[in-house]
Amino acid sequence: MVNGYKPTTLQEAVEIKSRVSVTPYAGGTDLMVRNIPDAVYLFLNDIDELRQITQDDAYIRIGAAVTFTQALDSDLVPPLMKEAISRIAAPAIRNAGTFGGNLGNASDKADSVLAGFALDGRVRLVSAKGERVIPFDDFCVRRGVTNIADDELIAEILLPKEKCALPYYYKKIGGRSALAISRVAFAGAYEVHNGVIQAISATVIGEGKFTRYREVEATLIGKSVDEVSANADAYAERFIEKMTFTRGRVSAEYRKTVVTNLFKDYFASMK
Amino acid sequence: MNGIHFRLNGKDTCYDGSAADRLLDVLRDTYDMKSVKCGCKEGECGACAVLIDGVLVNSCCVAMGAVDAHEIVTVEGYRETARFAALSKAFADLSAVQCGFCIPGMILAAEALLSKNAHPTEEEVRTALSGNICRCTGYNAIVNAVLNAAKEGDGLW
Numbered sequence: 001m002v003n004g005y006k007p008t009t010l011q012e013a014v015e016i017k018s019r020v021s022v023t024p025y026a027g028g029t030d031l032m033v034r035n036i037p038d039a040v041y042l043f044l045n046d047i048d049e050l051r052q053i054t055q056d057d058a059y060i061r062i063g064a065a066v067t068f069t070q071a072l073d074s075d076l077v078p079p080l081m082k083e084a085i086s087r088i089a090a091p092a093i094r095n096a097g098t099f100g101g102n103l104g105n106a107s108d109k110a111d112s113v114l115a116g117f118a119l120d121g122r123v124r125l126v127s128a129k130g131e132r133v134i135p136f137d138d139f140c141v142r143r144g145v146t147n148i149a150d151d152e153l154i155a156e157i158l159l160p161k162e163k164c165a166l167p168y169y170y171k172k173i174g175g176r177s178a179l180a181i182s183r184v185a186f187a188g189a190y191e192v193h194n195g196v197i198q199a200i201s202a203t204v205i206g207e208g209k210f211t212r213y214r215e216v217e218a219t220l221i222g223k224s225v226d227e228v229s230a231n232a233d234a235y236a237e238r239f240i241e242k243m244t245f246t247r248g249r250v251s252a253e254y255r256k257t258v259v260t261n262l263f264k265d266y267f268a269s270m271k
Numbered sequence: 272m273n274g275i276h277f278r279l280n281g282k283d284t285c286y287d288g289s290a291a292d293r294l295l296d297v298l299r300d301t302y303d304m305k306s307v308k309c310g311c312k313e314g315e316c317g318a319c320a321v322l323i324d325g326v327l328v329n330s331c332c333v334a335m336g337a338v339d340a341h342e343i344v345t346v347e348g349y350r351e352t353a354r355f356a357a358l359s360k361a362f363a364d365l366s367a368v369q370c371g372f373c374i375p376g377m378i379l380a381a382e383a384l385l386s387k388n389a390h391p392t393e394e395e396v397r398t399a400l401s402g403n404i405c406r407c408t409g410y411n412a413i414v415n416a417v418l419n420a421a422k423e424g425d426g427l428w
Contacts, residue, residue, distance in 0.1 A: 001275060004290025004336035025334060032293060032332040033313050039291045043336045069326075090402025091383070092320050092327045178401035179315055 006043040010050060010126060010155060016042055018128040018151040026050075026065045026098040029089075030105050042153075050100070050155065053077065059122075059158040064100025068112070071099070078164035080189060084115035090178045100154040103136075108143040108208050108246075109182050111172065112157075117203040117210050118187035119163040124156040125149075133158065142209040166191050166199070169266045173258055175249070182206075183250050186262040192270055195224050202239060202266065206255040208246040213239055225270045236263035275339045279304075280348025290336030295319045297335055298345060306346035306375040310404070317403030320376040321345050327383035329402075346375040354382060357424030358416070367416035369407035376403045381417045389428040390421060 005022060007013040016022060022042040025031055031039075044050055050065035053074045060076050068085040071077045072094070088094055088111050102110040103123060113136065115121075121136045125148060139147050148154070166189040174180025185205040191198040200220050203212050216238045220228060228235050240260055245252040274285040279302060286297060295312070298304040298321070307330055310318035314332040321330045322344040349355050358378055361367070368374050377400060384391055384399035391399070396417045397410075405413065421428070 001273075001290045001336055001339070002288065004334070006290075006336055006339055025337065027332075028334055028337055029314055029329075029332045032334060035293075035312075039334075041291055041334055041336055043290070043334075043339075045337050046340065089314070090317070091380070091399060092317060092329045092402045093314050093332070095326045096328050096332060178398075 003039065004041045004043055006046065008047060010047055010153070013042060013044060013047060014126055014128045014151070014153055017153055024100075024104065024153055026101045026104075027067060027096040029093050029097040030101060030107070044100070044153070055161070057161075059160060060164055061124075062099050062157040062159070064104075064154040064156060065098050068094035068097050068099075078119065078159060078168075080119060080164075080168035080170055080187060081112065081115045081159065083168075083170045084111045084172070084185075084187065087111060087172050087174075087180070089180075093179075099157045103139070103157065104146065104148065104154050106140065106142075106144050106146045108210065109185075109205055110210075111182060111185060111205075113140065113210055114182075114185050114187045114203060114205050115170070116157060116159065117212060118168070118189050118201045119159050120201070122158040122160075123154055124158060125152040126155040127151040127153070131155070136210065137212060140210045163189055163201075167271070169269050171262055171265070183248075184255050184258045184262070186259065186266065188266050190270055192225055195226060197221055197223050197225060197228065197270070202263065204243070204259050204262070206245050206259055207243055213242050216242060225267075229267045229270070232264040232267045233260075235267060236260050239263060275335050277338045277340065278342040280344055286335055288335065290334060290339075292335045293331060294321070294333040294335060294338060294343075295330040298330060298343075304345045304347050308372055308375060310372070315404070316373070317376040317380065318373055320379050320403065322349075322379055322383060325383070325386060327380055344379075346378060349379065349382065354385070354424065354427050357427055358382070358420045361416040361420035361423060362413070365412050365416045365419065367409060367412040369405075369409050373403055373405045373407075377405070377413055381420065384417070385421055385424075385428040389425075391418070393418060 025041040050063040168189040172185040188202040190200040245255040308318035310316035319330045
């Protein structure tokens with residue numbers, strides 16, 4: 001094959017990655033738009049072990065080359081993730097776009113990555129020398145930059161089952177209903193017992209990077225839902241003051257206002 | 272491995288060019304499949320949609336290496352089927368075709384929907400066509416044509 005490699009196993013793929021300069025290709029929906037001149041692709045789309053959705057005791061495991069359509073048809077994929085990916089682009093893109101691509105291309109608008117952040121997602125990276133599993137927080141540095149090594153490939157996305165079972169909140173704001181890139185999106189999962197918050201995550205698209213403000217989240221644990229809802233502005237402000245919003249198709253001020261409103265809506269939705 | 276081997280409209284085909292070439296360009300320029308339209312090259316318009324193993328995909332966002340060992344159907348192949356005849360009649364009956372540029376993508380998006388869901392609701396049709404842009408904005412007629420094809424072509428899907 002000219003300008004391409006098409007391995008049939010992950011082992012074969014990481015061996016090629018360790019010795020040749022190649023661009024990993026899973027669904028192609030982002031890569032082909034960028035249309036890198038003289039690209040040499042490592043085609044991962046027909047590697048069976050990257051196309052499986054499985055579970056073990058701790059995790060729902062989504063292979064890097066699983067498409068969004070495949071995940072929407074799966075009983076294992078949690079509702080928060082399904083809601084996020086159901087709003088990605090349109091059917092023809094969801095039929096090809098993958099979890100590995102959405103994470104690996106380091107877009108700051110990746111809807112599946114936002115859901116993964118809210119669920120304490122991890123990524124399994126494999127190289128010819130071995131493998132490691134790291135949290136999304138450590139993998140995603142900022143727009144365009146990840147912590148993947150040159151010889152590594154994304155093998156799986158791992159979603160902790162105890163997080164997948166929690167009540168959740170998700171909202172996406174785009175310029176239109178289909179084929180919309182998130183201008184702002186918000187994802188969170190929480191646990192409430194007897195009206196008291198036991199666990200909470202809250203993460204947004206709009207900052208030019210993905211992040212969790214875990215130290216702020218921690219200040220809500222042990223508070224009653226009623227108190228947080230009654231003082232939603234003040235609690236939202238704890239997060240907002242840490243955040244820096246980017247200007248793009250919409251202004252930073254717009255993003256800040258929308259995120260503030262979504263925090264209030266999130267708190268009000270908790271039961 | 273030499274060449275990229277795939278089936279195109281039922282015919283075994285071998286492409287000797289670069290694995291990084293766009294499927295859209297290769298279909299139009301090498302294999303003369305002019306039903307596959309180039310609208311945006313960004314996966315935004317759906318005019319270049321084809322079926323790969325029966326699944327709707329935008330051919331502008333596919334590199335040739337990815338189709339090795341797969342089966343591609345364009346309208347040039349699909350038009351030989353009874354399903355196409357039912358869709359074609361429904362589109363004609365309702366004057367759903369204006370300039371026609373988006374129609375090959377619309378037809379294949381309709382086939383992709385009906386092959387999974389033979390009796391879709393209007394909402395399901397609109398979702399299935401949501402990645403196919405018609406700049407004549409004739410959406411209602413197109414949606415109604417797909418619904419009519421499903422009704423009058425009952426049993427074909």
